[in-house]
Amino acid sequence: MEQKYIPFTEEMKKDYTILIPNMLPMHFTLISKVFNNYGFNTELLLTQGQRIKDTGLRYCHNDTCYPAILVIGQFIDALQSGKYDTDKVALIMFQTGGGCRASNYINLIRKALAKAGYAHVPVISFSFSGLEQHPGFKLTLPMLYRMMYAVLYADLLMLLRNQCTPYEMKKGEAQRLSEEWTDRLANEMTSGKMSYKKVKENYAKIVESFRNIPRAEIKKVKVGVVGEIFVKYSPLANNNLEEFLVNEGAEVTVPGLVDFCLYCIYNSLMDYKIYGLNKKTYHAYKIVYKFVLSKQRDIIDIVKANSDFEPPTPFTHTVSLVQGYIGIGTKMGEGWLLTAEMLELADKGIPNIVCTQPFGCLPNHICGKGMMKPIKEKNPNINIVAIDYDAGATAVNQENRIKLMLANSKG
């Protein structure tokens, strides 16, 4: 079947189910609720397992990056499951654009769909750079606001959960609490109005509720996880890395999604500064940048004021760390942010780092593996292991290497 661009129409909005691939369970649950609140019927795909990889491999070029294989596998697996009316279903994919081959995900998904006989299924690209037109899927400012809060909420929950889980007296309590909050916040977002005052109150309540989890006073090895955005976050892609690390007795730190959003916005500013591009939008981006920064600042302040939890690092500080390592013009994939996050972790006293990437990830040759030598030279205490993820790579090899990093753990 011929591969086509099918716009998502107003008509479709009424009774189509929009499937969302899963990268971050909490974040995407909240985002899905925001969409639904605006009249869409979205569903987050929570499927797991070998079948997803196999399906992905069957429908796309096997040398394509692993996240693409997984996303495509998850979509087609869902369409083939019989659970959905494939004439009433659409897919959505979040992407950032840019010089990395990842900007081709939408097209690869369409190609794969055509191959699998689903060329009629619309694929919505969700992107701020507005690459395509979908009349039935328009972003409004209030919607974007809510999505931003969804990300901020989920980042906070992830942060606190990660800091509680290894120490909790009752196993699973922090996870349960974070899920409870996810539900509660999602419902709150559904009910019409949203005041920032309320959001800040929620932040404080969230912090308090985690503070109240009884925790043991034991010392754990602190391990940070950085890398390509999909394999860094998605348990499906990284073979449940966080869980593995926790079981090995580590406290895991994963930088938040808002940093990645800020990175994208910041790059638009740099496009102007470095290349003289985006002259027209520069000031608008600058306003957005400052706005999101202030939101991150608020969370940091609230965490600090209400607990001993380690707050997120201010993005401005993260940016400043790469000075002398990599140019901030490096903006494909995770770009300089990846280097920055390794340095940020070290700066925070977390010298043990797993740097994750899909096998053969082009930007990571430079920003990940390529920066390890200079990082190690200037931070002799740092202990990084680079792990490649792939449909053909095995957990045993990955775990064995992570174990080596843990055996040499510091801090």
Added chain:
Amino acid sequence: MQEIIYSLGIDIGSTTVKTVLRENDKVIYEKYERHMAEVRKKSLEMLEEMRPLLGGKQFCVALSGSAGLGLAEACGIPFVQEVFATGEVVKTLEPETSAVIELGGEDAKILFFEGGTDERMNGSCAGGTGAFIDQMATLLDMSVDEMDALSLNHSKIYPIASRCGVFAKTDVQPLLNQGAKKEDVAASIYQAVVNQTIAGLAQGRKIRGKVLFLGGPLYYCQGLRQRFKETLGLSNENAVFPEYARFAVALGASYYAVKAAKFTDIDTLSEKIVSSISASVNTGRLSPLFEGREEYAEFRARHAGASVSEKDISTYSGKAYLGIDCGSTTTKIVLLSADKEILYSYYSSNRGNPVEIVKEQLRHIYGLCGDRIKICGSAVTGYGEELIQNAFGVDLGLVETIAHYTAAKHFLPEVDFILDIGGQDIKCFHIKNGAIDSIMLNEACSSGCGSFIETFARSMGYSIDEFAKKGLFSPAPVNLGSRCTVFMNSSVKQSQRDGATVEDISAGLSVSVVKNAIYKVIRATTPDELGKHIVVQGGTFYNDAVLRAFEQELGINVIRPSIAGLMGAYGAALRSMKLESSTIISPKELDSFVHTSKSTTCRGCTNNCHLTVNTFSSGKKFISGNQCEKGLGLKVSDEQAPNLHKFKRDYLTALSSEPKKDAKGTIGLPLALGMYELLPLWHGIFDSLGFNVKVSKMSTKRTYEKGQFSIPSDTACYPAKIMHGHVEELVEDGVDAIFYPCLTYNVDEGDSDNHYNCPVVAYYSELLGGNMESLSNTNFLYPYLNINNRRELAKELYSYLAPHFNKISIKEIKKAISKGFEAYEKYMKAVKAAGERAIAWARERGARIMILAGRPYHVDSEIGHGIDKLAASLGFAVVSEDSVCHLAEHQDVKVLNQWTYHARLYRAARFAAENKDVELVQLVSFGCGVDAITTDEVRSILEEKGKFYTQIKIDEITNLGAVKIRLRSLIGALEQ
């Protein structure tokens, strides 16, 4: 009195189990054995052996090793990571050690102790270890000991790709087929392991001082030790090969056992290991190949139909026709009667010396024929085609695809799809209207082929037949993935951890081979895409498990001829039936047949090709290894076909400027990656600014080797990795500054949605700056620039250069930029004009045109491996993508068209699609992520217009033989 503590360390690696039992500090038992995938069984056996020492005693125990991980979890035994364990041992026993190199079955490790401990393991894609040495020994048809002994008598070292086992194999195979000395090949294999360890693991960190060598391979292989010592320049005192080399990890585990202090007794431990077997998981398994014996019998009966009749050679008299298929790993011979009956057939490994095999066989056949049978025609096909044809005076040399199609047609006249899985390669092609329609061959790095199963079977102690049979009735085959054989090895390890049996592994391997062929080589998702009448062949399909897996995966029945492995030879014999009399060597000549081979280096040009000169008693010579005709001692004809790759190389290397007396300094420009496109621009700018400009020389293998030690990411593409050598060269030249800017955006040619560079081309300087120590004393300039906005460019360049060099004004820079762009535009114009001239030349003579398409840097003589010259020697007028893309309209594509280079590629594809006399061959560098997208697109642009798509994957490898076969297949298909 001090209490006696018994400590047991068990190290279970991918292939072996090692145990060490200590009584306090004294080792009282140690053992090293292969476990043949039966980890638990072997561990229990060893434990039983220790019963006299341990019976009734309490002892502490710890496990280590990649395959020990799962067992430790299942049994609740303390586990210590093996590299860490090694580190602890070395710190205790040899505290003055500065580095440790440890090679295991599948892992390679390096430990540095000077200036802070640093412990490293190989990444996911690096197979040059024990398993690799085993595979290579199989390839040479000898034991590891024999190979080791031979290697000590080598006289030269061939370059063998060192990054990955599979690649190395594609280098070794042709060497053998070309008749290189086994002594030299053996040593070269070891050298590849050494290079890989140093380049892949040390990554620029110097290995010096006292170095300890550990692990099984380094304990057993003297030749390997020698290569390491020589390469690292270590003295006898500093290269230490301790007696406990094999046991270091197990010893470390026993140390750890004491620390962990978990005591147990022998019965409890045995019990734990036994009970862990039942607890092992069977998740993610595949469905069985056969439900039972009955289903298998039915399957056998169905396939028995496709057979060829035979005739007794001892009674036949009359004409006969000989077909030889000299493949990469096996030699196949068929002798046919005038009625196409098989009189004689032969199938065997060519044991690294196909000439000898064919000689023996011919002698044997002549004996059988006597005076009754006369050979009236002969033909040879396969890798060794030219060698055998020259050696024995065989009448015809055939392209493989043609030979195979001829044979398949004999079994199934309406055949429309042929899949051949041989020892080393997979070939498949569609047949449309009685002609070969499209050809797909496996890439160098997906050779999940027959020889892999065979090597694997051997390493587990089975013959290939036994091993294949075991898989037929596995209830739960393991899923081993299909990326590449190195990954498959580690998947096997993973499955062992999950308690898989040999049966499950055997079946799983068969499924993997099939999946690799279908999804990676053919790129099909449904059986319809293949065809209705499918013939499968090649030695690998003798394996019923593979055949069954193929039918199961696609859900269709196919034809497997009874002579599946002989099809090439059979087809060759059929083809030779049109001949009346044969030029093949006479029995008398055969008696005095002598074959010698000698290796030498061609001095025809700067490529320095390694040549193998075969001399036969007839006085005939056959030379291989050459990239062009020069090596053959031939005079290059006066009228050469145009070659745009050469044109571009000549143009770029000729860019020079007179040394200036009062130069502002000397700027070095590395001729690699994006510089291949923009050299005229930067050269023009710096020249005009009053600098002396030094461009690094065209790459050679030596360039790569020079910079190889500072490459941090071994899966990056070769064009990027070779950059390190160019920069080293410029540093050695003592330039004042080296310039390679970061360009997120390439030249905007207005033909695509955006005009990016790929991340590697754009930002590789960042990596160079961070990883190349030699740059610390050189000014390395890599500003972020926008070349599409001259004002911005001037501003940025000025603010960047002014602090480094005095006396540069913005005005000068603006002028220089204009000059630079003039030079760049002049270059692009010249390339396009040359492209047009080449096409006109070809059309005047009715010659074929080949767009050898890729990226600008693929014209580099090392990166392109002289494929352009090869294509020209085959009669093509060779043009590049950027020299013809202007001749076609904009091409719409189904993917995001956002890279400048790729937009040209798509247009060039359109040009080929629209012109009958133009073929496109796409060069793809291994590891180029972007090409995972472009290749499918280019293929569909061409195939929509009924054109052939040919892809050549290139890396460090120099296996021109395979490329030649591919190009000849293309010509063969075009000429039908």
